[in-house]
Amino acid sequence: MILLRLAWRNLWRSPRRTLLTLGAMVFCNTILVFMIGLQLGMYDLMINNTLRAFSGNLQIQATGYNEKPQMRRSFADATQLAQRVRDHINLDSVSARATGFALASSQTRSYGVQVLGVQPATEALVSTLPGLIKQGSYLSPDDAQTAVVGSVFARNIKVDIGDELTLVGSGKDGSIAATVVTVVGIFDSGISELDRNLLQMPLTVFQDVFSLGNDAHKIVISAANLDAAVKVESEISALIADHPDLTLLDWQTLNPGLQEAIQADFSSAWFMYGVLIVLVGFSVLNTVLMSVLERTREFGIVLALGLTPGRVGWVVMLESLLMGLAGFSIGAATGAALNMYFAINGFSYSGMQEMGARFNLPAEFYPEVSLIALTLGPGAILIATLLAAIYPALRIRGLQPVEAMRAV
Amino acid sequence: MQTPFLMLSTIAWRNLWRNYRRTLIMLLAISVGVWAMIWMTALMRGMVDQMIKGSINNLLGHIQIHAPAYRDDPSIVNSIEPPGPELTDSLNRPLIKAWTSRIRVPAVISSERESRGVTLVGIDPAAEAALSFLSESITQGSNLASADAPGVVIGRKLAERLETRLGKRIVLVSQDSDNTVVDRGFRITGIFEAELQTTELAYAFVGRDRAQEFLNMADQVSEISLISDDYRNLTHLLENIQATAPDLEVISWDQVDPYTGSMLAVMDGFILVWIIVVFLALSFGLVNTLAMAVFERKRELGLLQALGMQPGYILLQVLIESVILLLLGLLAGNLLAWLSIVPIQDGIDLSAIGEGLELAGMSSILYPVVEFSDIARANLVVIVLGILASLLPALRAARHVPVDAITRP
Numbered sequence: 001m002i003l004l005r006l007a008w009r010n011l012w013r014s015p016r017r018t019l020l021t022l023g024a025m026v027f028c029n030t031i032l033v034f035m036i037g038l039q040l041g042m043y044d045l046m047i048n049n050t051l052r053a054f055s056g057n058l059q060i061q062a063t064g065y066n067e068k069p070q071m072r073r074s075f076a077d078a079t080q081l082a083q084r085v086r087d088h089i090n091l092d093s094v095s096a097r098a099t100g101f102a103l104a105s106s107q108t109r110s111y112g113v114q115v116l117g118v119q120p121a122t123e124a125l126v127s128t129l130p131g132l133i134k135q136g137s138y139l140s141p142d143d144a145q146t147a148v149v150g151s152v153f154a155r156n157i158k159v160d161i162g163d164e165l166t167l168v169g170s171g172k173d174g175s176i177a178a179t180v181v182t183v184v185g186i187f188d189s190g191i192s193e194l195d196r197n198l199l200q201m202p203l204t205v206f207q208d209v210f211s212l213g214n215d216a217h218k219i220v221i222s223a224a225n226l227d228a229a230v231k232v233e234s235e236i237s238a239l240i241a242d243h244p245d246l247t248l249l250d251w252q253t254l255n256p257g258l259q260e261a262i263q264a265d266f267s268s269a270w271f272m273y274g275v276l277i278v279l280v281g282f283s284v285l286n287t288v289l290m291s292v293l294e295r296t297r298e299f300g301i302v303l304a305l306g307l308t309p310g311r312v313g314w315v316v317m318l319e320s321l322l323m324g325l326a327g328f329s330i331g332a333a334t335g336a337a338l339n340m341y342f343a344i345n346g347f348s349y350s351g352m353q354e355m356g357a358r359f360n361l362p363a364e365f366y367p368e369v370s371l372i373a374l375t376l377g378p379g380a381i382l383i384a385t386l387l388a389a390i391y392p393a394l395r396i397r398g399l400q401p402v403e404a405m406r407a408v
Numbered sequence: 409m410q411t412p413f414l415m416l417s418t419i420a421w422r423n424l425w426r427n428y429r430r431t432l433i434m435l436l437a438i439s440v441g442v443w444a445m446i447w448m449t450a451l452m453r454g455m456v457d458q459m460i461k462g463s464i465n466n467l468l469g470h471i472q473i474h475a476p477a478y479r480d481d482p483s484i485v486n487s488i489e490p491p492g493p494e495l496t497d498s499l500n501r502p503l504i505k506a507w508t509s510r511i512r513v514p515a516v517i518s519s520e521r522e523s524r525g526v527t528l529v530g531i532d533p534a535a536e537a538a539l540s541f542l543s544e545s546i547t548q549g550s551n552l553a554s555a556d557a558p559g560v561v562i563g564r565k566l567a568e569r570l571e572t573r574l575g576k577r578i579v580l581v582s583q584d585s586d587n588t589v590v591d592r593g594f595r596i597t598g599i600f601e602a603e604l605q606t607t608e609l610a611y612a613f614v615g616r617d618r619a620q621e622f623l624n625m626a627d628q629v630s631e632i633s634l635i636s637d638d639y640r641n642l643t644h645l646l647e648n649i650q651a652t653a654p655d656l657e658v659i660s661w662d663q664v665d666p667y668t669g670s671m672l673a674v675m676d677g678f679i680l681v682w683i684i685v686v687f688l689a690l691s692f693g694l695v696n697t698l699a700m701a702v703f704e705r706k707r708e709l710g711l712l713q714a715l716g717m718q719p720g721y722i723l724l725q726v727l728i729e730s731v732i733l734l735l736l737g738l739l740a741g742n743l744l745a746w747l748s749i750v751p752i753q754d755g756i757d758l759s760a761i762g763e764g765l766e767l768a769g770m771s772s773i774l775y776p777v778v779e780f781s782d783i784a785r786a787n788l789v790v791i792v793l794g795i796l797a798s799l800l801p802a803l804r805a806a807r808h809v810p811v812d813a814i815t816r817p
Contacts (some may be wrong), residue, residue, distance in 0.1 A: 020696040021696060027689065110581075111525070112526070271448070282437035283437065
């Protein structure tokens with residue numbers, strides 16, 4: 001206890017120095033809290049938006065389909081299997097899909113388009129697309145010859161609600177697949193790949209047109225969040241264990257780019273954080289070293305009076321610890337205040353909109369205010385502070401009381 | 409009167425080394441800071457530069473000329489006549505390094521097994537070579553020999569998806585100028601590999617004349633693309649070309665591809681913020697070190713003043729001390745940056761996170777780009793703001809009242 005009081009008083013013998021060092025810590029802590037909060041908030045959004053938009057948390061596919069997505073790599077009894085999965089995991093957000101390609105023609109234009117067969121009743125539970133219909137309505141569950149298309153596609157091919165599209169493609173058996181569908185809805189997702197190049201129709205119509213029987217290519221499973229998905233994953237693996245031709249894929253496998261983009265961003269950000277942490281470390285090292293050197297005489301006296309070098313070393317470490325804790329709490333507090341402000345008002349800078357659109361993000365970011373966002377950066381700075389104090393504290397061990405007392 | 413500058417410098421230099429540990433730690437901090445500024449900037453620049461060059465190379469060019477409705481509706485209906493004499497003259501000016509005209513329309517490509525949507529690009533291979541990636545990216549077979557060469561060149565990934573290969577036939581289906589669906593078989597005479605998979609999947613290249621004949625479009629084209637000597641300053645050129653082609657849309661690459669266009673501005677802003685943040689983190693240490701140095705010399709400075717040294721000289725002396733410290737730190741930092749950039753000049757392989765970079769439109773080999781202006785900016789920020797920061801302790805040193813300073817321990 002006495003050591004603690006000594007350390008506290010020592011700190012305020014030179015208030016300006018202590019405050020400047022504290023200032024460096026608070027500055028860096030605030031920046032780190034803000035940046036880390038922003039990053040975590042962004043990753044969450046990126047993952048959630050991408051998964052919710054289309055791919056879902058998990059997919060069951062025929063083995064090999066993910067590497068080579070081809071019409072003939074389908075699996076049988078898809079809707080039944082989807083129903084079994086639904087019952088087994090007690091979750092409605094399970095939906096089967098089939099994917100194909102067709103040349104779509106309106107009265108005046110022809111474009112190639114990705115055709116997706118979906119279960120209209122459950123598709124809205126695994127994807128946000130059905131909710132993003134800006135004209136008309138989504139597919140109804142009555143399996144009519146209808147389709148919904150992306151907004152850019154609709155504009156390019158010049159169709160409106162109620163117009164007909166002729167689709168020509170090739171079926172699973174290589175036969176020609178042709179049909180006419182009525183456009184009942186146009187969606188606008190903001191994801192250019194989908195808006196430009198996607199047509200959805202009822203799965204039953206798809207199976208009929210593309211000679212798919214009762215097959216499909218994917219069963220998409222959406223969970224409330226990433227943690228829930230992990231639990232569901234093990235349950236489904238158990239369910240499909242007796243189907244060697246089926247594979248369960250997690251979101252990282254389904255979106256390899258997303259995971260790596262996050263890793264790339266995270267590692268380049270940590271390089272920057274590392275530099276700031278090292279700079280604070282130098283600042284602390286300098287301060288503590290100076291304060292130790294100018295107290296050589298004093299240390300000589302207390303050593304001569306019988307204090308062990310170890311305890312004197314502890315005083316120095318305690319000084320850094322106190323300073324570090326003060327920096328930690330003030331920095332975390334200012335950082336939290338900053339994050340909370342932006343969490344409410346949103347944070348944006350020019351060019352963000354274009355970049356955001358590329359990663360399914362809005363133009364404004366909301367930093368995360370969580371325990372990890374608030375303590376990760378300041379914690380690293382605290383550790384750097386303590387590490388920096390070790391060298392000066394160790395120097396005290398080498399002091400000879402008599403010589404030290406004579407020092408200027 | 410002899411200038412005391414030399415004397416002050418000598419004193420400042422010796423003062424620095426009175427407490428060499430402190431000076432060395434500060435030097436280390438400054439050089440790490442400067443190194444981080446330059447290193448990070450070089451990598452960022454490299455990334456953006458490569459992204460932009462990659463996009464420009466990817467059939468973007470510096471300036472594109474289309475029918476006004478083409479960008480919204482890139483169909484054969486919005487084709488344009490080939491450049492007339494006036495526009496040709498304008499395009500042949502020395503400022504423009506190369507130009508070409510292309511057909512670029514959506515199409516469907518089918519092998520016996522699979523079909524996919526692609527962009528059918530009709531090119532004049534001779535002119536195209538100076539503008540885009542194709543001529544350097546052929547890995548199997550050969551490039552189209554001329555604008556009326558038979559055959560089609562597709563990407564490696566597309567061939568894989570279609571389960572076809574060099575020498576096989578594929579069928580291209582598109583819409584001709586009368587809105588009739590037309591199809592024609594082409595033999596694959598070349599396969600290209602690009603840095604980005606999306607590029608390999610996106611295009612099917614055929615000869616321009618063949619495409620015109622296939623699509624019944626006489627000698628019309630979809631777009632004219634050109635490159636000048638620098639992608640940054642295009643305003644003047646844009647205006648000139650617009651004047652000779654008033655009915656057409658003449659736009660620069662950053663309008664065609666706003667994502668890549670915005671990267672340039674975002675990066676510039678980011679680099680400046682990064683430099684300033686690092687400097688601020690440094691400046692606390694710098695001010696602290698100088699303040700300590702001044703504080704422990706309080707008596708000595710008072711004595712000097714009592715002996716008749718002007719406060720201005722004391723200020724100058726502290727500033728010189730700071731400048732020497734900053735300059736040494738900058739020297740070491742720049743050296744460190746140079747030493748760390750030279751070994752990676754030939755590129756760092758980041759293929760471990762390749763798909764993530766691809767999502768951002770970057771390739772997986774990163775080449776650092778060292779621009780003089782970036783280095784100058786980092787050095788300038790450190791020295792100017794450094795001197796500003798050290799004014800505080802220097803002014804304090806100069807303001808000591810001599811008698812007080814000497815008598816108080």
